[in-house]
Amino acid sequence: MNTMDDITAEFTTMEPVSPSATADYEDYPDYECDVGPVRSFRAQFQPPVFWLIALLGGAGNILVVWIYLNLRRRLKTMTDVYLLNLAVADLLFLVTLPLWAAEASGSWTFSSPLCRVTSALYKLNLFSSVLLLTCISWDRYVVIVQATKAQNSQVERRRCSKLVCVCVWLLALLLATPELIFSRTSQEGACRMVFPPHLGNKTKILVLSLQVSMGFCLPLVVMAFCYSVIVAKLLQTRSFQKHRALRVILAVVLAFTLSQLPYNTMLVMEAAQASNLTITACDDVKLFKTVEQVLQCVAYTHAMLNPFLYVFVGExxxxxxxxxxxxxxxxxxxxxxxxxxxxxNKASVMSGSTNKASVMSDSETSQALSL
Missing domain, CATH: 1.10.287 (Helix Hairpins)
Structure with a gap:
């Protein structure tokens, strides 16, 4: 029978990265706990969900990119630039889901270099997409709350948006560096981060803390501030599109919070588990891992929902x-x-003639929120 020190030593050197195995079951040895039912649940539940997200999200995001680049060829606002980059980021993540589905069905049968690249793409999407959503929130705040300033600096803001996107991708790549360095195929046949023993628990906790803070907490604070001020501004505006705009804002905030908050809460609990093994009972371990797998899939639906929430809902x-x-x-x-x-072009002329009667604040507000 393994001692508690043996269990702790094993837990500190292994950090999962794959969407199908956020914490490997070998972290809880099978000496008294049969985790076979948890593995069976993962093999039956996650692969079809991953394929569904990949197919629906891939179709939606490809259509977004195609319309932006081939049909309209319009990147007239900062939000347009951010939405195009958001669709590309989601596609980078979605192309990896079939690989994670294959791993969830059994084990990682591909090479370690592919494991590194696939894991890095997952984190690259995670950070780039949430940072781009934060940029969209800030851009709408500037356009609606500071309408005069935004109107007078449209060209400069478009140039600035491209620079911001470059910075977002570079920052996301920097945050995904741990996956490029430590990801590999483990002896158990899983694609995961394997830390050297001298790095230990502190590195695992740092990685999880970075994901929670940069991938959820900080963006949520910025989005909450921007949209709360926007709502207050719209409530003071006499616009026939005000209530429609409020519904779009509510859908954006709720979708982000409901999809990301539960899973990030589980990541905080996982960091606590890595620190002092707060969960030791076999039934609790199995329940924790099962719930985490479900919430993981909920969190990954953001790549499928983004085209509908941020583009197709737009007028x-x-x-x-x-x-x-x-x-x-x-x-x-x-x-x-x-x-x-x-x-x-004909539709734009017609819509332009109907908007002449509205005041500038109303037209700016509707344009910013209609996408």
């Missing part, structure tokens, strides 16, 4: 999709891109 992009479907239906053999742009 402009929804109009783009409708016009694209109309053009494809009417002209099956025609140049769809050219026909679409012609149709879009």
């Amino acid at each position: 402009r992009f929804r109009r783009d999709v409708k016009q694209l479907l109309r053009v494809c239906h009417r002209r099956p053999g025609a140049n769809h891109s050219q026909a679409f742009r012609s149709s879009t």
